[in-house]
Amino acid sequence: MNNIVHASVLMGGCLAGSFLPLAALAEDGPSVAIVAESLCTNRSVKIIALYADVTAMTPPLSYHWKLGNGEEWNGPEVPEQEYEVGRYDVLLAVKDGAGRVKKASVAIEAESQGCGVIR
Numbered sequence: 001m002n003n004i005v006h007a008s009v010l011m012g013g014c015l016a017g018s019f020l021p022l023a024a025l026a027e028d029g030p031s032v033a034i035v036a037e038s039l040c041t042n043r044s045v046k047i048i049a050l051y052a053d054v055t056a057m058t059p060p061l062s063y064h065w066k067l068g069n070g071e072e073w074n075g076p077e078v079p080e081q082e083y084e085v086g087r088y089d090v091l092l093a094v095k096d097g098a099g100r101v102k103k104a105s106v107a108i109e110a111e112s113q114g115c116g117v118i119r
Helices: 022-026
Strands: 003-006 031-040 046-055 062-066 077-083 086-095 101-110
Touching: 031 086, 031 101, 046 086, 046 101
Parallel strands: none
Antiparallel strands: 003 031, 031 046, 046 077, 062 086, 086 101
16 A cells, blocks of 8 residues: 655745745735655655646646656646656646746655655
8 A cells, every 4th residue: 555645845936835825825816836745655666646736727727747757748637657766857837728827846856765755
C-alpha cells in the first residue's frame, strides 16, 4: 500500500506555505498552483502525482505541463511520474477562455528511493 505525503505548493514561484491562506490569494484574481503528492513506495524511483489548482479563470481552460523529466502533458491532472535521484523543475501554464495565461512551478528533489522532498 502507498502512503501519500502532501507537498508544499508553489504559486507563481512563491511558496504557498509563506503563511498566506489560499482563500486570500484567490481574492486577488486568477491564480494557478501546482499540487504535488509524493507517493512513498519501495520502488527505486520517486513517484509523484501532480494536478493543477486553478482559481478565478474563465473556461475553457487549456493546460500545458513540462514535467522536468523530459515529459510533457496537457490536461489538469498528470499521470503519476517517475523521478530518479536529483532535482526536477515542473512548470505549468494555464490559458483561459479570455486569453489570460497564468504560470506556476514546483521543484521536485528526489533524494532517495521511494520518498523525497518537494519544495
